[in-house]
Amino acid sequence: MLELKSVSKTYPGRNGAPVRALRDVSLFVNRGEFLTVIGPSGSGKSTLLFSAGAMLEPSEGSVLIDDVDIYSLSPGKRASLRRKKLGFMFQTFNLIPYLSCVENVAFPAILEGRSRRESMEKASGMLERLGLEERLGHRPGELSVGERQRVALCRSLVNDPDMLLADEPTGNLDNLLTREVVDMFRDLNNDGLTIIVVTHDLRFARMSPRVVKLLSGEVECDHAVSGGMMYQ
Amino acid sequence: MNGSMLLAWRELTARRRSFVLSVAAVAVVIALCTTLELVSRAREVAVASRIDFKGPALRIIPGGLSQIDLERFRLGTSYLPEGTASFIEKKLSRSVRNMESRHLRVEEVGGKSVHVIGFDPGDIVTPFDALKQLPGGSVVLGSQLARTLHTDAGETIPLLGGEWPVAAVLPSTGTVEDLALFLRRADLREEGIAAEANEIRLFLRPGQTIDGPLTLLQDTRPDLSVIPSNPPGEVERRVFGGLGENRMILYMVAAFVAALSILFWSYLNSTERRIEISTVIATGGTPVGVFSTLALRSVITGVLGAILGYGSGVILVFLQDREAASGILWSPGLFVQVLAIVLVLSIAGSLPVALRSAFRDHVSTLQES
Numbered sequence: 054m055l056e057l058k059s060v061s062k063t064y065p066g067r068n069g070a071p072v073r074a075l076r077d078v079s080l081f082v083n084r085g086e087f088l089t090v091i092g093p094s095g096s097g098k099s100t101l102l103f104s105a106g107a108m109l110e111p112s113e114g115s116v117l118i119d120d121v122d123i124y125s126l127s128p129g130k131r132a133s134l135r136r137k138k139l140g141f142m143f144q145t146f147n148l149i150p151y152l153s154c155v156e157n158v159a160f161p162a163i164l165e166g167r168s169r170r171e172s173m174e175k176a177s178g179m180l181e182r183l184g185l186e187e188r189l190g191h192r193p194g195e196l197s198v199g200e201r202q203r204v205a206l207c208r209s210l211v212n213d214p215d216m217l218l219a220d221e222p223t224g225n226l227d228n229l230l231t232r233e234v235v236d237m238f239r240d241l242n243n244d245g246l247t248i249i250v251v252t253h254d255l256r257f258a259r260m261s262p263r264v265v266k267l268l269s270g271e272v273e274c275d276h277a278v279s280g281g282m283m284y285q
Numbered sequence: 286m287n288g289s290m291l292l293a294w295r296e297l298t299a300r301r302r303s304f305v306l307s308v309a310a311v312a313v314v315i316a317l318c319t320t321l322e323l324v325s326r327a328r329e330v331a332v333a334s335r336i337d338f339k340g341p342a343l344r345i346i347p348g349g350l351s352q353i354d355l356e357r358f359r360l361g362t363s364y365l366p367e368g369t370a371s372f373i374e375k376k377l378s379r380s381v382r383n384m385e386s387r388h389l390r391v392e393e394v395g396g397k398s399v400h401v402i403g404f405d406p407g408d409i410v411t412p413f414d415a416l417k418q419l420p421g422g423s424v425v426l427g428s429q430l431a432r433t434l435h436t437d438a439g440e441t442i443p444l445l446g447g448e449w450p451v452a453a454v455l456p457s458t459g460t461v462e463d464l465a466l467f468l469r470r471a472d473l474r475e476e477g478i479a480a481e482a483n484e485i486r487l488f489l490r491p492g493q494t495i496d497g498p499l500t501l502l503q504d505t506r507p508d509l510s511v512i513p514s515n516p517p518g519e520v521e522r523r524v525f526g527g528l529g530e531n532r533m534i535l536y537m538v539a540a541f542v543a544a545l546s547i548l549f550w551s552y553l554n555s556t557e558r559r560i561e562i563s564t565v566i567a568t569g570g571t572p573v574g575v576f577s578t579l580a581l582r583s584v585i586t587g588v589l590g591a592i593l594g595y596g597s598g599v600i601l602v603f604l605q606d607r608e609a610a611s612g613i614l615w616s617p618g619l620f621v622q623v624l625a626i627v628l629v630l631s632i633a634g635s636l637p638v639a640l641r642s643a644f645r646d647h648v649s650t651l652q653e654s
Contacts, residue, residue: 103648108567129571136569143651147564149292151299156291161568164288192299208568220651 054247055082055105055216060114062100062270074100075111076270082249084215087242089258090251092267098251099220101267105249106139106218107131118216136165140209144221146201148193148208154180154200155189158207165212172211179207199230206237216247223254235260288570289577296558297582304586307550311590312597314539315623319598320605322619325532327606329491329525337383337410340460340514341486342495345369348508355484355512356461358389358400364481366508373485376505380498382490383410386482388470394444395434400461401444403470403480410488415453421469423452429463442466445473492525540630547583547634555579555642563647572643579639583631591627595620 062075074097082088090098103109104116110124117123118138123131135141148157158176163169177189183203193201202222209217219238223231235256242248250257258264263277297304346355347363354360370386388403406417415425424444426436431454434442441448449468457463473480487498495513502511555562562575 099648099652103651106567108651109648132566132569132571135567141567143564143567147560147567147651149561149564151296152291156295160288160291160565163291164565164569164574169287169291212569 054084054086054119055249056080056117056120057101057105058115058117060101060104060111060116062097062104062109063112074270075104077114078267078270078272079114080265080272080275082216082247084247085242085245086263087238087248087261088250088263088265089261090249090265090267091253091255091258092273094253096267097270098267100270102218102220102249102251106141107135136161136212138215140212140214140217142205142209142217142219142222144224146193146205148201148204150193153190153192154185154196154204157193157204158211161208162211176207176211179211180204183207198225199233202226202230202234203237206234210241210246214246216249217241219248219250219252221252221254222250223252223257231256288565289574289581292565292578293581293585297585307586308590308593310546311543311587311627312594314543315591315594315627316597316601318536318539319595319619319623320601321532321535323598323602324606325528327602332525333382333488333491337488338412341385341410342489342514343487343498343502344512344514345373345485345487345502346510346512347483348506348510350510352512355389358391360389360483364483365485369506369509370482370485372506373487373502376501377487377498380489380493381487382493383488384408385410385486385488386470387484387486388473388480388482389484390473390480392444392466394442394466397433399430400465401473402462402465402467403473404467405470410486413453413455415455416467419452419467419469421472423450423468425453425455425467426451427455427463427465427467428457430466433464444468492529540626544630544634547587547631548638551579551583551635551638554582555638559642559645559650560653562642563645563650566643566647567651572640575643576636576639579642580632580635583635584628587627587631588624591623595623 057078057080060075060078061073064072064074066072076097078097078101080101090101092098100109104111107116107118107123107126115122115124118134123134126134148154149160152160155173155176158180159169159172162172162175167175177186180186180189180203183206185200185203188196188200188204193204196204209219217238222238223234226234231254238248238250238257239260250261252258263275265275266273344355345365346360347365350360350363370384373381373384385408386405390401390403391398392401393399404416406419409416411417413425419425424442426434426442431437431451436442436451436454438451438453441450443449444466455462455467470480470482489495489498499511499513502509565575565578566572
């Protein structure tokens, strides 16, 4: 499904010295796998996520999705791949404030070329399944944090992606909501969705069957644990 | 485009106050420019009509003939080459407002040599209805000629072997036409057919001077003699030309300021919305889609402002000078020009910011958020 081959990423530093965010990272993620990437701030977690998500071209190495080197594709085809195969979730949800909940969710489907009506119907159905049927026409600013989280999740899944990429999805949530998100992710993974989460939150690591720990841009350890619970 | 339209329209309607203010600002500028242009055009047309009555700017006669020949109507059997009128229509359509074909000759009337003018009522430029509505088979006399012949309207005169009723006597104009006899060119027959034109009179558009058409005709048609009439209207036409250039400078300044405003507004908007733009890219949007969204916001604002502004301008002109404006109030050409300029400015003004937004480092933006 996803393969990172000797991926390195170097940023120009402020004082001119290059900053190596990822160093020779190799990783293989199978279809239907649930991978949690942990590590301290600055360890390269987000860089890895965005490189895997066709958003950030590595300085060295290659990223393959379904055996296709995604950075050999044109920008337009990479955008198409993001629409069709990938779903992004962000720590601050990044919902568009002047669109309603249902429009926020439907937006990637409209970008994909589906009719507005079809997209809105699908978005409504997804929101209703997550208990947001009363909130369809509300704007993000009128929702609670937990509701925004669910809207963001629906948006990332509206095009039926193969892989969900989540950047600190529980960073702004209390314990109860975090538990809810963890449960939702587990259910989605049980349904066959490949999930990659980068997080500080060890609660994800505890329930994740596979955990990769990054340190200074390098894979420090990569543990596949049957049934999770390794980081209890 | 569907997604871009959704984003553009939702954002505009969500920020209703700034949307209304932007549309109003565009409308005010367009209304002022439209009013200025329509009033100027109305005035120019009104003055140009009066200038035309003073005489043509250029007179074209067969090659080899002189101004003296023309003034004495001694054009003999020389006629303008076939296709002269259509050549002028094709080459000088931007300069020429009206064109009149005539046949000039001298005929004996009651033992006197009389200047006879054969004209086509459909294209004659004159303030006199008697000439525009002259029925076939009758004549109109210049005031001085009528006195010389002791003839008045309703009487007849001998001409070309027959008796011709005098339909009217023209008021004195102070020109050589006071001494002329007018009749339809079709009545001035030669060998059974209408007399060929031996003079074409050109009346220029406001703001046009005789220099351009004169040079073109002299350079390309040596088979014609082109005589500049240099009537008093030439001065007015030059003044119109200068005023037109000044107006154009004013419009260009307005357009430049408008483009800068759109650029500035787009820049603020894109800076404020950079996280949204990066999110759109992450969810599968493209740089073209980002550009479309920013440009569409400007285009929607600009087009609504242009329609409101043009409508307001037309109403202002109508209220200001109903009579002068009545002929040019509905000016689709100007409306299309206004819309085209607004569209170009909206797109051009959005382009630099859209490009910058589309290709910025979206990952850094998303990480900062």
